[in-house]
Amino acid sequence: MMVPILAAIAEHTRLQALLLLADGSEHCVCELMQKLDATQSRMSRHMQVLRQAGLVVDRRDAQWVRYRLNPDMPPGVYAVLKTILAAERGERPEERKIA
Amino acid sequence: MMVPILAAIAEHTRLQALLLLADGSEHCVCELMQKLDATQSRMSRHMQVLRQAGLVVDRRDAQWVRYRLNPDMPPGVYAVLKTILAAERGERPEERKIA
């Protein structure tokens, strides 16, 4: 079940976009493409991938499309995303055994 | 930093192999290929990908090569792997906020 989700996250621009969206607020494509130095079509397509993976949701707001983390993300997926973003930021995880 | 690691995990056979290795013990390629219904070359190559990603280590033992989880995996990577495997197993994560 996790493979498509992981594949969606396993790309630099998409992971950076998720880091930006992890502040909990909405971000339009134009903001994301500026902050991540991506062309418009590239950014748009990456957001489609994240949307199809169920990681983000979008909302029309006048001529903008606002993206945010999917608030209905399954708990397991949410935990995975949180852990990945923390690791990407270089944060220290809490201790625990693997098995 | 996480993208190459996530890309390594984001493939069905490799994720299943990691689930088997997560019992903490060593497994030879012949065992993995049988349990995962994979051909020999396919299994061998997948294990190379996991090894190059730093997720597993291998050891020669007579004519076998024993694979196990990399005991020197960075804590952040270890936490990510643990969370992904738990999610793949359908386990419930502990609660926490994302940002």
Added chain:
DNA sequence: TCCCTTCATGCGCATCTGCGCATATGCAGG
């Protein structure tokens, strides 16, 4: 209605990925 901004998408291309097939390599036993 016309124009501008924002975003999505069809198309073609270069590259990457995963695979099977065949072959090479490493090791043990006779």
Added chain:
DNA sequence: CCTGCATATGCGCAGATGCGCATGAAGGGA
């Protein structure tokens, strides 16, 4: 040595992926 088992790897191929370019579609304002 020679044979057999376990594993790695060169090769070529089919499909997937990421990209730029151009265009379409949706909405706002004069």
